[in-house]
Amino acid sequence: MYRYDQYDQAIVDARVAEFKDQVARRLRNEITEDQFKPLRLMNGLYLQLHAYMLRVAIPYGTLSGTQMRMLAHIARKYDRDYGHFTTRQNIQYNWIKLEQFADLLDDLSKVEMHAFQTSGNCIRNISSDQFAGAAADEVADPRPYAELLRQWSTLHPEFSFLPRKFKIAVIASDTDRAAIQLHDIGLQLRRNDAGELGFRVYVGGGMGRTPVIGSVVRDWIPVGQFLSYSEAILRVYNRYGRRDNIYKARIKILVNELGIEEFSRQVEAEWAELAPLGLDAPQAEYDRIIAQFAPPAFDPAAPDDLDLSDPDFAVWVSQNVHPHKAPGYAIATISLKPKRGIPGDASSAQIDAVADLATRYAHDEIRVTHSQNLVLAHVKKADLYALWQGLDAVGLATPNLDLVSDIIACPGMDYCTLANARSIPIAQKIAAKFEDLETQRDIGELKIKVSGCINGCGHHHAGHIGILGVDKKGEEAYQLLLGGSGAEDTSLAKILGPGFDENGIVVAVEKLIAFYRGARSGPDERFLDTYRRLGPAPFKDAVYAG
Amino acid sequence: MPRILTGNRLETGDVLWWTGTDWSPLIRDAVAIGDEGEALVAQLVAAERINDPALIDVTGEPGHWLPTTTRERVRASGPSVRADLARGSLSTEVI
Ligand code: HEM
Numbered sequence: 001m002y003r004y005d006q007y008d009q010a011i012v013d014a015r016v017a018e019f020k021d022q023v024a025r026r027l028r029n030e031i032t033e034d035q036f037k038p039l040r041l042m043n044g045l046y047l048q049l050h051a052y053m054l055r056v057a058i059p060y061g062t063l064s065g066t067q068m069r070m071l072a073h074i075a076r077k078y079d080r081d082y083g084h085f086t087t088r089q090n091i092q093y094n095w096i097k098l099e100q101f102a103d104l105l106d107d108l109s110k111v112e113m114h115a116f117q118t119s120g121n122c123i124r125n126i127s128s129d130q131f132a133g134a135a136a137d138e139v140a141d142p143r144p145y146a147e148l149l150r151q152w153s154t155l156h157p158e159f160s161f162l163p164r165k166f167k168i169a170v171i172a173s174d175t176d177r178a179a180i181q182l183h184d185i186g187l188q189l190r191r192n193d194a195g196e197l198g199f200r201v202y203v204g205g206g207m208g209r210t211p212v213i214g215s216v217v218r219d220w221i222p223v224g225q226f227l228s229y230s231e232a233i234l235r236v237y238n239r240y241g242r243r244d245n246i247y248k249a250r251i252k253i254l255v256n257e258l259g260i261e262e263f264s265r266q267v268e269a270e271w272a273e274l275a276p277l278g279l280d281a282p283q284a285e286y287d288r289i290i291a292q293f294a295p296p297a298f299d300p301a302a303p304d305d306l307d308l309s310d311p312d313f314a315v316w317v318s319q320n321v322h323p324h325k326a327p328g329y330a331i332a333t334i335s336l337k338p339k340r341g342i343p344g345d346a347s348s349a350q351i352d353a354v355a356d357l358a359t360r361y362a363h364d365e366i367r368v369t370h371s372q373n374l375v376l377a378h379v380k381k382a383d384l385y386a387l388w389q390g391l392d393a394v395g396l397a398t399p400n401l402d403l404v405s406d407i408i409a410c411p412g413m414d415y416c417t418l419a420n421a422r423s424i425p426i427a428q429k430i431a432a433k434f435e436d437l438e439t440q441r442d443i444g445e446l447k448i449k450v451s452g453c454i455n456g457c458g459h460h461h462a463g464h465i466g467i468l469g470v471d472k473k474g475e476e477a478y479q480l481l482l483g484g485s486g487a488e489d490t491s492l493a494k495i496l497g498p499g500f501d502e503n504g505i506v507v508a509v510e511k512l513i514a515f516y517r518g519a520r521s522g523p524d525e526r527f528l529d530t531y532r533r534l535g536p537a538p539f540k541d542a543v544y545a546g
Numbered sequence: 547m548p549r550i551l552t553g554n555r556l557e558t559g560d561v562l563w564w565t566g567t568d569w570s571p572l573i574r575d576a577v578a579i580g581d582e583g584e585a586l587v588a589q590l591v592a593a594e595r596i597n598d599p600a601l602i603d604v605t606g607e608p609g610h611w612l613p614t615t616t617r618e619r620v621r622a623s624g625p626s627v628r629a630d631l632a633r634g635s636l637s638t639e640v641i
């Protein structure tokens with residue numbers, strides 16, 4: 001894992017000192033809320049329905065055990081004993097007090113963490129593949145490049161006041177576990193026939209009010225030049241992105257208005273100027289960072305077989321465990337979607353327990369996924385049973401990864417000031433209808449994603465079934481969308497028909513699933529595949545007719 | 547329709563209601579505000595100790611207010627999905 005050098009730490013320390021001073025001045029009433037609000041937002045602090053909400057950055061979703069324990073400590077000391085893991089691989093706390101904020105930032109910085117650039121019109125936390133460094137299908141670990149992007153984008157003076165927020169994701173395999181085509185920039189690391197590494201670059205993807213799938217702006221940029229090329233994209237966007245209308249300010253609108261050919265031409269022209277200036281990191285810096293992501297020393301003698309005689313363990317393994325590139329190892333996903341739980345929430349005791357299990361069984365490393373789950377990427381198969389028991393003891397062994405109860409839900413109107421409707425209770429009610437695990441497994445992979453408003457933090461446009469909270473004359477109402485995907489087969493879900501109330505949307509989802517189970521061509525055809533094969537009409541009939 | 551005055555305390559972010567003389571974390575302590583409401587909000591904005599002061603519509607009577615919007619009911623009771631964190635004077639059941 002990457003460790004801060006003196007520059008990284010100095011930057012964080014200076015920024016923390018600056019913001020502590022701003023907080024102190026606000027508390028003494030020396031600056032107004034209008035003056036303070038943009039400053040606190042730049043430091044990840046929002047005012048939500050119940051209190052201040054803090055979003056802490058987790059670079060590319062990777063944490064050490066020590067960092068994870070600090071997240072638990074923060075939940076315990078400064079919040080109400082829990083945190084919420086988000087679709088951007090970050091964590092949010094819901095009950096933060098401004099008067100304690102300085103101490104909180106000091107605690108975070110002790111473990112090389114902070115909250116800046118988690119809000120505002122800047123380059124946000126870089127996201128990545130939760131299986132990085134462990135997946136058998138990757139060409140290399142994508143995180144050193146995500147780390148280079150993190151360093152390049154941290155307090156980048158030119159890109160601190162972009163037209164709008166900017167989100168970048170990096171992966172290194174053909175399987176997309178990070179929804180790169182739904183990011184402002186999506187980078188896929190590949191290897192060419194000569195064995196060299198380079199990126200395919202997508203630009204202009206996004207969800208929210210105007211969902212767009214990213215376009216390829218360049219099929220190959222050598223790995224040694226991807227920072228200057230990213231800089232060229234940001235420069236074109238910063239110069240021409242619209243600042244007159246917040247709803248048209250994202251890069252996706254610029255790319256749409258110019259067309260990808262013209263956008264690409266402008267980026268190439270900009271890059272031709274930039275590339276010779278020596279902006280790219282020298283090879284020694286690549287080497288330094290790559291070395292820090294060197295794989296742990298895998299035990300070549302680790303046995304590859306697994307005792308599956310405990311049936312509950314066997315189910316968890318078949319659902320939540322993925323193959324690892326090293327023989328004798330496995331990747332374990334910890335579902336944060338327990339029965340009757342809140343998607344993405346974890347108590348401080350659970351966060352601590354995961355940290356301890358990671359230290360004991362997973363080379364001290366934890367990942368956060370964009371589906372609001374956690375991953376231990378390097379677990380010896382021989383340790384899986386003990387790990388599973390440890391997880392079960394704290395209620396974290398739910399074997400439902402990618403099943404109907406593994407629902408993404410944004411905080412919605414239970415917490416969020418922008419919400420039209422609640423998201424979490426909808427997720428809970430749907431999950432409760434399908435509590436029986438055998439039924440869930442029979443239904444198979446089904447990604448339900450719920451957002452409480454058009455901003456789409458719950459990725460409803462990327463849901464096999466997407467649910468969007470809307471306001472209907474002051475009442476909470478829900479639109480139903482079908483056919484989205486945030487994976488390598490990215491597609492945008494489309495509205496099926498008129499919306500529903502809270503109970504109606506749950507019934508509609510039940511009808512959809514019942515129809516699918518009757519209509520699928522075989523047990524391997526996923527809900528999404530059946531939808532793609534048959535189109536919306538029969539699903540619409542199933543929900544609205546009769 | 548009666549209106550009551552709410553906001554968030556600067557130091558803590560706590561949700562508060564105006565009792566006529568002070569702020570309370572319990573909506574049942576709120577007093578109905580008449581025409582002086584707007585002036586009160588203007589004063590609070592100027593004083594800068596309460597964030598986002600707002601007059602909200604409620605039904606019911608003193609001691610038993612119920613905000614008309616779901617959003618304000620959630621603010622008054624706490625997250626509907628965490629009954630254990632409920633504010634006390636309004637049950638999450640009413641959301
Ligand atoms: C304080 C609560 C939050 C606020 C005020 C907020 C605000 C917003 C806004 C305004 C947008 C739309 C941006 C645009 O379309 O240009 C957005 C998008 C998004 N937010 Fe949030 N959000 C919040 C919480 C969350 C949470 C909890 C998550 C993760 C679960 C999240 C993840 C996202 C994602 C993935 C998008 C879509 C990005 C895109 O448009 O491409 N946000 N958010």
Ligand code: SF4
Pocket residue numbers: 410411412413416417418419420451452453454455456457458
């Ligand atoms: S989608 Fe809307 S309701 Fe949900 S967290 Fe985002 S801004 Fe809030």
